[in-house]
Amino acid sequence: MMKINPTKKPYSGLDHAYAVFNAELFGDELPSYLISIQRVKKAYGYFAGGRFGSKDGAFVTDEIALNPSHFSVRPTEQTLSTLVHEMVHLWQHHFGKPSRGGYHNREWAEKMHSVGLAPSSTGEPGGNETGQRVTHSLLSEDHSRPFMPSWRRKASTRSMSSWGRREKAGGASQEGGEQDML
Numbered sequence: 001m002m003k004i005n006p007t008k009k010p011y012s013g014l015d016h017a018y019a020v021f022n023a024e025l026f027g028d029e030l031p032s033y034l035i036s037i038q039r040v041k042k043a044y045g046y047f048a049g050g051r052f053g054s055k056d057g058a059f060v061t062d063e064i065a066l067n068p069s070h071f072s073v074r075p076t077e078q079t080l081s082t083l084v085h086e087m088v089h090l091w092q093h094h095f096g097k098p099s100r101g102g103y104h105n106r107e108w109a110e111k112m113h114s115v116g117l118a119p120s121s122t123g124e125p126g127g128n129e130t131g132q133r134v135t136h137s138l139l140s141e142d143h144s145r146p147f148m149p150s151w152r153r154k155a156s157t158r159s160m161s162s163w164g165r166r167e168k169a170g171g172a173s174q175e176g177g178e179q180d181m182l
């Protein structure tokens with residue numbers, strides 16, 4: 001029987017995707033980071049600049065969190081487009097001029113376009129490109145360059161599409177699972 005490491009599986013898949021997108025969309029410019037998988041209220045994920053590091057303060061890194069509640073129900077390219085959305089925040093944190101409080105500003109929106117994602121407050125084409133809450137939409141393959149071709153060629157090979165929180169597991173207790181209290 002093939003042994004699966006359930007901790008490594010989704011984390012290494014996402015880390016692989018980060019390396020691919022860093023090379024293909026950001027010219028390998030982005031520094032190392034920490035990825036966390038956690039349920040975030042009403043969000044697909046978030047970016048937190050300089051929020052992790054060693055206790056002595058000698059090493060500081062950024063965090064990208066992705067919400068696993070959506071992994072199983074969204075197409076994988078959508079989940080990975082959220083990773084790239086957060087990578088654009090990380091890029092801006094190091095090389096650009098982020099606005100306060102996570103506001104999605106014009107510089108961020110333009111970088112999103114350059115990696116092939118269309119920023120949108122509604123998640124559909126035509127929404128506002130800047131604002132406090134801005135997600136993005138995936139357009140056709142041709143209009144989502146270089147993101148879509150990159151995902152298809154490189155990042156999909158170790159996809160984590162079949163992994164995620166089982167939101168509709170049909171009664172966890174029946175299956176011997178446990179539900180946490182949060």
Ligand SMILES: [Zn+2]
Nearest residue numbers: 085089104134
């Ligand atoms: Zn954002």
